[in-house]
Amino acid sequence: MLKKSNLIIGAFALVFSVFYTSACTKDKLPEPMAGDECLTLDATYNGAVKAIIDETCAVSGCHVAGGGSPGNFSDFAGLEPFLNDAPNGFRDRVIVLRTDASSGMPPDYAAASPINLTDEQLEIVKCWADAGYPEQ
Numbered sequence: 001m002l003k004k005s006n007l008i009i010g011a012f013a014l015v016f017s018v019f020y021t022s023a024c025t026k027d028k029l030p031e032p033m034a035g036d037e038c039l040t041l042d043a044t045y046n047g048a049v050k051a052i053i054d055e056t057c058a059v060s061g062c063h064v065a066g067g068g069s070p071g072n073f074s075d076f077a078g079l080e081p082f083l084n085d086a087p088n089g090f091r092d093r094v095i096v097l098r099t100d101a102s103s104g105m106p107p108d109y110a111a112a113s114p115i116n117l118t119d120e121q122l123e124i125v126k127c128w129a130d131a132g133y134p135e136q
Contacts, residue, residue, distance in 0.1 A: 037123060037127070038126075038127035038130065038131070041123065041124050041127050042124075043124050043125075043127035043128040043131060043134075044128065044131075044134045044135065044136055045076045045079075045128070045133070045134065045135045045136070046076075046135060046136050047136075048124045049124060049125065049128050050076075052117070052121045052124060052125060053073050053079065054074075056105075056106050056117060056121070057073045057105065057106065058072075058073040058074045062106075063078075063079075070082075076135050080133075083133040085129070090129065090133070091129045093105045094117075094125060094129075095122070095125065095126055095129060098116065098117065098122070
């Protein structure tokens, strides 16, 4: 009887040690999580964002001096008062409501700018907003 229990314990120990020692040999790094792409983007106003703003917002008739829309987005100082996460703020209008034809920015009726941000532009703007809208 003692011999049989020793055999069972020995078999259990062998199986356990095989699983225990092989468990760590197949470790892999996890796939990048959403948001990690921000680490490779220059998501600052003076980096990649100013060009997006100049192309899609600070255009004739819109967010420029004498334009028909509030704010002069030609520089960071003019844009800064609108950089917030409040309802109807920058994040809301440009990211959350982007597919709304009249409330999303840029709006569908804006003849002087593209109707939608490209996927790449949108990702840069999201990263910029998530980082707190840094200028540099």
